[in-house]
Amino acid sequence: MQLKLEHFNIKIGQHKVLFNIADAKELGVNPGDRVRIRGHQSLSAIVDTTDDMVPPGTLGVFSEVYEHFEDWDKPVEVVPAFRSKSAGVIRKMLDKKPVVQEEIKMLVSDIVDENLSDVELSAFITASYIHGMTDDEVEWLTKAMIETGDTIEFDTHPIMDKHSIGGVPGNKISLLIVPIVAANGLLIPKTSSRAITGAGGTADLMEVLSPVEFSSQEVKEITEKVGGALVWGGATNIAPADDKLIRVEYPLSIDPYYQMLASIMAKKGAIGADNVVMDIPIGPGTKVHTIQEGQKLSRDLINLGHRLGMNVECAITYGASPIGRRVGPSLEVKEAMKVLESMEGPNSLIEKSAALAGILLEMGGAAPRDHGKELALETLRSGKALQKMKEIIEAQGGDPNIKSDDIQVGQYTADIYASTDGYVMEFDNKWLIEIARLAGAPNDKGAGVAIHKKRGEQVKKGDPILTIYAEKEFKLDNALTTAQRTNPIIVEGMLLRRIPGTYGLQ
Amino acid sequence: MQLKLEHFNIKIGQHKVLFNIADAKELGVNPGDRVRIRGHQSLSAIVDTTDDMVPPGTLGVFSEVYEHFEDWDKPVEVVPAFRSKSAGVIRKMLDKKPVVQEEIKMLVSDIVDENLSDVELSAFITASYIHGMTDDEVEWLTKAMIETGDTIEFDTHPIMDKHSIGGVPGNKISLLIVPIVAANGLLIPKTSSRAITGAGGTADLMEVLSPVEFSSQEVKEITEKVGGALVWGGATNIAPADDKLIRVEYPLSIDPYYQMLASIMAKKGAIGADNVVMDIPIGPGTKVHTIQEGQKLSRDLINLGHRLGMNVECAITYGASPIGRRVGPSLEVKEAMKVLESMEGPNSLIEKSAALAGILLEMGGAAPRDHGKELALETLRSGKALQKMKEIIEAQGGDPNIKSDDIQVGQYTADIYASTDGYVMEFDNKWLIEIARLAGAPNDKGAGVAIHKKRGEQVKKGDPILTIYAEKEFKLDNALTTAQRTNPIIVEGMLLRRIPGTYGLQ
Structure with missing residues (x-):
């Protein structure tokens, strides 16, 4: 069938064309079928139909298809194609x-x-x-995800990498682990994500210090120059299938287990990682709820790594409370830089970062077995990690002389106070993240929350337990309203909710 | 967030809006999330994002959303909405x-x-x-499909209906059953479908004789006037959910069992059917492959009917060969009208139609038990069925004086000949339908195939076994090429395929 073309200047994420319903009937195709279009080039597209958007004799073409043609004035030949x-x-x-x-x-x-x-x-x-999927299918999926994107081949090995399974607020440990590992002579080209539902991914955080969008070739160069990189994976075209899958998984609120395995490992495989440490936080609000689930995930990651020729170690970590006391990009970066500068900072952040960095140092041969954490802590204390972080910031085009005190946080703040005396018992991580998001994180870099009292700490009625930071006043108000309503930090003895009686309501 | 609106004059089958990615980040929404738009009216829409199709500060709006607003010059307030x-x-x-x-x-x-x-x-x-779904869920789904569309309430009862599970070529029996049943004083408002993957649904066939697109109110009036109707369900807004589901099932080539049950029964429930006969053809190429599957389907349909207050009987029928000897709209209508006019026609068509009409006559109390088929045949022989068909055609705006000989079929024809002496052993229904479709059916009413020899009949080499009809020469050529390649009718002793040896090919 010969059809004139009409361009709809819209991208819809698929190769789609729009037939007048009369033409579709004449050609014998239905919505969802495929046709082959023969013009300058030949390509296949998915059929949709309309009774009014294009007249008979005209084919509506969305931008994904449009981009394949040069000469739009000539009619094209359209034929039914087999199902893909x-x-x-x-x-x-x-x-x-x-x-x-x-x-x-x-x-x-x-x-x-x-x-x-x-x-x-x-x-x-x-x-x-x-x-679910079989082990073979997961391996094939992972390999296919690697092969359909960019890969990096380093001349020097081993290549180190690290991944945290999500869900814990404030998990800024990559900002410490990468410079610690690189400072000990190992290569660690860390790609990371931006937050989708969180308050800040590692890429959102690093962006406070330097650009994070680089091609995979640039990632290679940065890593070869200074030993480490902290970049946004989304800009690299590494395992690009992952983003396409997330676009569908997100609205369904699902994260199919075997695809999660494949996505994680494809990103490691694509950069040629030899040794990978996995941080698997366990707790309410994280992706993994029990030690048993964490052990299964560990086995599966190690097994998949083995199939891909990668050495994987897993660390099951405590995920019921935030890591450190700051949530939100600038707040977290300030906290991490402080540790690099002076070892001042929350124990949870220093201990966890050193433990995981230590595993990598051992895996990479930089420290003997059981001495990795010691070396990691020493690398922090000696200032070598800070020096390496400055080199990475500079290599990525940021200001290497930035200090934690220079980092600006949101100017609008509000405190949440303890409503009773007692001890902090529980953190509701999901609401904590939601409050940071309402305050503007991760898009407003200065937005987030500072936590003053953590689990087990004593509070008096009226003590501030949380400070909300925002760059915009109305976002502060939104976050504050929600924080007051949801009580994300539970103090022992606190009334959780008061249910009024019915007397006098007749 | 206040945004200007830009209208994309395209329907995409969902309430969707397009944000510049900067605005989406600022608002904290991702593709697949929902937002609420407050303007003249308030409605929710699905978020998509772009980096170039709309500038920051502007919201791209597709037609489904556009239609809800009147004043497009004013900016609208957009807020994140909860997941649906x-x-x-x-x-x-x-x-x-x-x-x-x-x-x-x-x-x-x-x-x-x-x-x-x-x-x-x-x-x-x-x-x-x-x-799968539980019995309760199927019942609820069916009721919801009824309630979300038009329903018809007749003053007189019982209301009769009939449904054929698809897959058999030439299954034109509704053209006989409806007039037979209506001629005996029972109401039978038959809604039917157009072919999606077949060579002609009952609606495609009836359209040869009269218009078939009516509102549900008009269907009621036609039925009350002449006792029966043969209309396209798609125009009535009866159980409109079905079309939306098919739009998704079709490209996946799936027909989920419990949704099939719900779709069928919702259409019966919406017209207030009291008594329904189900035609369940068994055979290769049909939806139901074995007697056992047919029995399960029967039980499930009867059970669901019971839950909906409907009396259902099922007839498991022979589906391995076409019904009658004509496939394609005009060819099938010609064959059915001939039977109505003179009882001349294939046994498979007359017997099956009379048997199923007979069940309805018994269910509706027009014939005593075991005498329905006899009454059906008598209604055909007496010319009462023809008379009733003319009334239905006239009530639907067609020419009641049309005769089978008046019905035009495709002017381009080609024969397929037996390649050997023998008996006809098998019909490949799927290829038979495909050949009719390639010839132009169901869109070209005159296109289709005439079958000269059926299962068990003797043929001599060179006898015509199939004639292809088309309205356009190139479609005839396409169909002929495929017919010669696929051998949809297998003659005993025939060489199915010759596999050449490899000598001389070195």
């Missing part, structure tokens, strides 16, 4: 039928190339969430 | 957690109102495909 092979693979997965490596590779390629519709992507995610 | 409750229900279904009736009702309302994204819809379909 990836759709057949997804169909197999729905029925829990076995698939082979080539099929998974094709599927991931189509995901990266935006050749799948949201309907197909969502069916894939849902099916793998419900059915 | 339906998304929570879908999430529960993914985890196979129990849901309650109110939740299913809310979900179906959101589906009908286009408040769900493709990602969410697909997750719902996939989860119910994989997990």
Whole structure:
């Protein structure tokens, strides 16, 4: 069928074209089918139909398809195309039928190339969430995620890396671990994420100190120059399938277990990591709720690492309270820099960072077994970690002379006070993060919360237990209202809620 | 956040708005989240983000949202909204957690109102495909599908209805059953579908004789006037959720069992059917492959009917061969009209139609038990069924004096010949339908195939076994090429395929 083209100047995340319903009937295609368009180039696209947006004889074309053509004045020949092979693979997965490596590779390629519709992507995610995946399938998925993106090959080895499973507020440990490890002569090109539902990912934090958006080639150069990097993975085109999957998982509020494994390990595989330490925080509000789940996840990560030729160690960590006492980009960076500058700072932050950095130092051969943490602490104390951090900041285009005191935080603040005498018993991490987000984090770098009293600490009625920081007054108000309503920090003996009686209400 | 509006004049099947990524970050929302827009009216929409399609300060709005506003020059206030409750229900279904009736009702309302994204819809379909549904859930789904669309309440009862599970080519029996039943004083307002993957649904067929697009009120009036109707369900707004679900099921090539039950029965429930006969064809290429599956489906339909206060009987029928000898709208209508005019026609068509009409006559009390088929045949022979069909055609705005000989079929024809002597052994229904579709059916009414030899009939080499009809020459060529390649009719002793040896190919 010959059709004129009309360009809809909109990207919709898939290769889609819009037929007048009369043309679709004539061609014998339905919404969701695929057609092949023959013009300057030949490409396949997903069919949608309309009775009024394009007239008969005209094909509406969204930007993803438009970009493939040069000459728009000429009509194009459109023919029905076979269903995509990836759709057949997804169909197999729905029925829990076995698939082979080539099929998974094709599927991931189509995901990266935006050749799948949201309907197909969502069916894939849902099916793998419900059915799970075999060890082979996870390995193939991981390899496909690596192969469909950029990879970095370093001349020197070993390459070290670290990953934290999410959910703990204030988990700024990469800002300490990377310089500690790099200061001991090991390469650690750390890519990290921005927060989606959190108050700040490592990339959001590092951005307070320097740019974080680099190509994978630049990441390689920075790492080779100073030993470490702290960059945003999203700018590198490393394992790009992950972002496409998250776009679907996020609105469903699911994080399919085996895809989580594949996503984590693909990012490590793509930079050629030899030794990886995994931080698995356990607690309410984190992704892993029990020690047993943490052990299973550890085994699975170690096993998958083995299949990919990577040495993985896992550390199950305490995740029921925030790490350190600051949540939100600038607040957290200030806290981490203070530790680098003077070892002043919360024990939870120093101990956890040193423990994990220590494991990496041992894995990389920089410290003998059981002496890694000692070396990590010494690297902090000696100022070598601070010096290395300055080199990384400078290599990434930031100001190496920045001091923790220079870092500005939100000018609008409000305190939350203890409503009773007692001891701090519980932290509601989810609400703590939500309050930081309402205050503006991670987008407003200066927004967040400072925690004055942690678990087990004694408070008196009227003591400040939390300070909210914001860059905008209305965001402070929003956060404050929620903080007062939700009590994210529970003091022993505190009335959680008062339920009024019914007398006099007749 | 105050935003100017920019209208994207495109319908995308969901309430979606497009933020510049900077605005989305500032507001703290991600793609897939929901926002509430406060303008003249207040409505919620699904968030998408862009870095170039709208500038910061401007909200891109697709037509589904646009239609809700009148004053576009004024900026609107946009605030983050809670995740839709339906998304929570879908999430529960993914985890196979129990849901309650109110939740299913809310979900179906959101589906009908286009408040769900493709990602969410697909997750719902996939989860119910994989997990199945309980009897309660199917009942609630059916009731919700009824309640979210038009319903018809007749003053007179009983109301009769009939449904065929798909997959058999040439299954034109409704064109005989409806007039037979109506001629005996029973009301039968038959809504039917257009073909999606078939060569012609009953609505496509009836359209050869009269218009088929009516509101549910008009369907009621036609039925009350002449006793029967043969209309396209898609125009009535009866159980509109079904079309929205099919839009997602189609590209996944799945037809989740319990949703099929709900879709079928919702359409019967919405017109207030008291007695329904179900035609369940068994055979390769149909939806139901074995007698056992047919029995399970029967039990489930009867059980669901019982819950809805409907009397259901099921007939498991032979589905391995086409019904009658014509496939494609005009060809099938010609064949059915011939039977009505003179009882001339294929036994498979007359017998099956009379048997199913007979069940309805018995259920409705027009014939004593075991005498329904006899009455049905007599209604055909006496010309009463033809007379009633003419009344229905006239009531729907067609020409009641049309004769089978007047019906035009495609002018371009080609024959397929037997390649050997023998008996016809097998029909490949799927390829038969595909050939009819390639010839232009169902959109080109005159396109289709005529079958000259059926199962068990003797053929001589060179006898025509199939004639292809098309309205356009290039479509005839396409269909012919495929017919010659696929051999949809297998003659005993015929070479199915010749695999050349490799000698001389070195």
